[in-house]
Amino acid sequence: MDEKILHILETVKDPEIPVLSLVDLGVITDVVVEGNNVLVKMTPTFVGCPAMNYMKSEVETALLQQGFETRVEISFEKPWSSDLISEKGKAALKKYGLAPPPSNKIFTDLEILETSNCPRCDGSNTEMKSPFGPTLCRALYYCHDCKEAFEQFKPL
Amino acid sequence: MSIALKELLYKMADDQLILGHRNSEWTGMGPLLEEDIAFSSMAQDKVGQSLALYTLLNQLGESDPDTIAFTRNANQFHNCVLVELPNQEYDFSLIRHFLFDTAEALRFEMLTRSSYEPLAQLATKIRGELRYHTLHANTWIKQLGSATPESIGRLQKSLDYAIPYALGIFEASPHEDDLIKSGVFEGEQKLKEKWMAKVESIITQTSLHLPDWNLAQPLFGGRQGKHSEHLQPLLDEMSEVFKIDPTAEW
Incomplete structure (x- = not known):
């Protein structure tokens, strides 16, 4: 996945756990960049997660502020599992x-x-x-x- | 094929939505704080899962999820009657949760192998979440089903009452053969057999008794839109706010 975009997405945090970025949480499953257009694929932690739409709009805002045209797609293609939380993310959870x-x-x-x-x-x-x-x-x-x-x- | 697939998705989504709503009625009313939170969390899971299933229907050309959920009448719902019955006392809610969620967990397990890829992907996801629901149900059934004469008596009475409704979960679809042949779903009969074995494996660890399966009469009708008098009032309450202004932006 595109390093520069992932770096921007590092600034978007889980609204319930503000020390954990969406990248470390493992819910960003794909990033496709074509010029100025970015497609971000996300998947919910739990199907009924009420924060999903909020996180989606936070991703759009963060990338828009850096000048990218962004589309976010919610997909179950690569379902989330807690094993997708990065080591950095796990350390942040414990500290929290x-x-x-x-x-x-x-x-x-x-x-x-x-x-x-x-x-x-x-x-x-x-x-x-x-x-x-x-x-x-x-x-x-x-x-x-x-x-x-x-x-x-x-x-x- | 698309008719058979839609019928399957509708009945599953309606089950999740209606039981999700019933579970939410325990919010603020649970016998223990942990149980209040548990039924509220399972409500949130189930309503969220119904949204994901209605979204699949939307992608197959049906209306948007809010319209499907909030504007149909009782006779247009395909949930089984078991999920619409009032909560009654905690013993009945617990027995229903055990009987229904055991079937639901097995259904999604089978659907992880569905030939309809979007459903197989969603089922893989939901199957994991449901493990927490069955863990919760099994823990309490095992504990209260072997505790005091009162807890055993209450659960037995609710179990006897709920079994005919629970067998109604497996009411065959008119498209059963299509679903099986096309590999979308292995069918209600196969699900029922797995369910009976699973239910038995838990109940035999308690002082509770299951009825003779051969004598138990299933109560059908829900899958065809024939419901008890309890569904319409539930729908009226659930859609009350939506109907004040169906075009409102939330």
Whole structure:
């Protein structure tokens, strides 16, 4: 994908997690540049993600400000998975206080989602309280080591 | 082929929209905060998934998703009757969630192999999301289905009531053979067999009992637009704001 365009898209952040760029989140699946025209293909994290239209217009605005004619297409051709979050993105999530998702390879049996290290104290004595949290992509946990609740970015 | 495909997409999208709406009625009413959030999140997932399915229909020449969702009457909806039944108490909502979402997860799993590529792509995506729904349902059914005489009694009563409606999920389409031959979908009969095995594998881990499948009478009609008296009031409420000004920009 075009480096210059990706560099501009680095400035567009997830509206719910302002430390994470859309590029690091892995929702930008393709960029096609022809002269001044840019086609960006995006895919939602969750099909029902209510922030999708907002992110789409943020991408258009960011590229327009740099003088590019932009079209954004939402597609399921390359479906999003939490494994598409970059290492930089995972580090940013942890720093923000959200446990990064474990590899979705272990996702076949959901019972093992019961463990996630605490993003604050790195403790492993944690318990999943609910697979559903304040947004579709987050689950609720409790850390018995530091006695604090925390959220995890869900593996998908 | 396109008629058969549209019929399949309509019934799936309508199931998601109507159950999504029912789930949203738990917002602010859940027995625990976590359950309130869980049913609200599943509502958001299901309504979002219905939008994606209505978008596929739109690409096949049907009206735009808002028009499809908000301007049809009950007899134009193809959801199964199970999803339109009122929430009642938490035990019924939980049993319905378990019975329906088990079928739904298996349906999307089968559709990842659909010969209709846009549906196969979407199914691959939705299948992953639904694992959280079935995890939620299975966890609670296993826990409450083996807990106290009251929780077991309530779930058993709801299970007995819901089974005929749940069998209505698998009402055959008039285009069943077309769908199977063209590889779009492997068919309701095959789905039903997988569903019965999956439901049994969870229920046998509890103190609950399934009815004899051979004696259970399915309640059909929803797929042909024949609904209970509960659907139209749901649609009236769901479309109330939209109908104030259908041309409004949101």
